[in-house]
Amino acid sequence: MPIITALRVQSRGEDRVNLYLDDKFAFDLPLICAAGLQTGQELSEVEIKALENKNNEQAAYDRALNYLSFRPRSAEEVRRHLVKSGISDAVVATVVSRLRQQGAVDDVSFARFWIENRERFKPIAPRALRYELGQKGVSQDIVESLLHAIDAEASAGRAAEKMVWRYRGKSRIDFRRKLGSWLYRRGFDRGTIHSVIDQLEAELDQSEPRYFASGLKE
Secondary structure (H helix, E strand, O other): OOEEEEEEEEOOEEEEEEEEEOOEEEEEEEHHHHOOOOOOOEOOHHHHHHHHHHHHHHHHHHHHHHHHOOOOOOHHHHHHHHHHOOOOHHHHHHHHHHHHHHOOOOHHHHHHHHHHHHHHHOOOOHHHHHHHHHHOOOOHHHHHHHHOOOOHHHHHHHHHHOOHHHHOOOOHHHHHHHHHHHHHHOOOOHHHHHHHHHHHHHHHHHHOOOOOOOOOOO
16 A cells, blocks of 8 residues: 655645655645644555545635635535536535535525625615525525515615716606616616605705706606
8 A cells, every 4th residue: 555655744835735655746635634644654545535535625615715705605606616616516515515514604694694785785676686696596485584574665765865966957857767767777666666766856856956957847
């Protein structure tokens, strides 16, 4: 059986070790995977294969953690990212399961983050949120459990308020048409849109009498 003749910590990465078998470089592996190995130890082909598999899993795990460092992700997003990187389905499944157990991947927490982020920075209709989360692989049960508390009209109102500056000086007709189209593209239904625009127009008449081009109702 091959014998470990050297274990050398890489000079450029102290968290990785080069493994030498019978005085020949075999492969490198994370320091955590090299724990328990020692010079002079014999390794069977099965043990070598197990080390390689462990190395592949750790590399995929590290890649997943880096992907998660930018923002929360759904389990499906992580899976797709790893598959796209050429990692085998078996390793991907192991890594995603490990991340779930550690709480690093949690579809409920992810969906809550996604909804809160949208509500705060870019309000869209519940049906649009449902579509987005579905595309990210979040189960329908999770999505529906979180969306039931969303007030679509309040969301549309917040979205509309962010666009008031853009339509200042437009006619009332242009204001209603352009803002209505913008809200519709964000998934809001026509009834909600008309209600929100009516209310916003009334508020602007009170707070900014000269907001519209004519300053008068048409």
